[in-house]
Amino acid sequence: MSEVRTERAGSALLITIDRPEARNAVNAAVATQLSAALDELEATPELRVGVLTGAGGAFSAGMDLKAALKGESPVVGDRGLGGLTEAELTKPLIAAIEGFALGGGFELALACDLIVAAEGARFGLPEVKRGLIAAAGGVVRLPQRIPHHLAMEILLTGEPIDGVRAGALGIANRVVPDGETVATALQLAEQIALNAPLALAAVKAVVRSQDPWAAQRAESARLMTTADVREGMTAFAERRAPQWTGQ
Structure with missing residues (x-):
């Protein structure tokens, strides 16, 4: 069964992580299929922009810890978590965030070029609560995006923020009512796709x-x-x- 779905919407490729029963946590299958979807975006000339989202009202709860305990890896080669966090994509990628974007889920979003957040979305890097750090780019990218002390609060407390707060901090480009992120992201994609x-x-x-x-x-x-x-x-x-x- 496919755990990552793709759908063409004009010149955009809508990529959906489809494991709602696991809050779209990233296991080996998701990582492999997400990497393949990104390859499809890169290799198809008529596709200009990608939109990444999650099914069932959540973006992604991050790395699937149960799968990791079984020995599965959510990393694809040298492309990082989900084949995205260390990938060098040439085409713009927009994250459309509903519900949870925690841990690796937040890091997937940070690896995108733009973020559209639902008001009720939850962004967080709780790795320190598990004895870890946000090692899929969170500790690198977040302090580059927002003021140092605000980034350190998120990284050191592990506590989440909502979509409204993410917009106020500059993490999100757009903050919209719950359920409207994909439509808004596709509108942004259309605007970007008008350019060379x-x-x-x-x-x-x-x-x-x-x-x-x-x-x-x-x-x-x-x-x-x-x-x-x-x-x-x-x-x-x-x-x-x-x-x-x-x-």
Whole structure:
């Protein structure tokens, strides 16, 4: 049985973790199938943006501890938890969060480029309550996203925050009523997909670079040689929507 479902919605790929009976916790099957879904997004030219969500009113409760005790790994190669937290994706990925995004679930969300949160969502990194740290990117990414002392409160207490608080801290791009996150995320995906795919990939490459200034120069120079840049300039001059080819 598939534990990760994919559905094309225009130029977006909706990816749903489908283990509601386990609050969409990540076991080996979820990790393998999520990694494959991300590969589908990357390999399909007509797909421009991904939206990641969970079934049954929860995003993900993180690593499946029962499966881990049986020896299952939620890590895929060098791509991290769920094949996502250390993956270098070229296409934008939006997390649509309903219900729990705890531990590894929160880390999956932090690995996305944008986050849409339901007001009643619960974000938390409770690993310290189990003698662990948020080692799938939580201790790295969270202090990069929000002020140091606020990140440290979440990391050191292990206590969750709701979607409204996540929005106030800047963790979430949008905070919407419960049940509306996927629709909102797909709207954001449509807006992003109007832009040049090579430029979107270049933005991501610069942002994650160890030397962003050098990466910025290299990506800008490369983009200036592309057909999409010429198309973008021509479309502007002709007052029409550009027709991107990704070339």
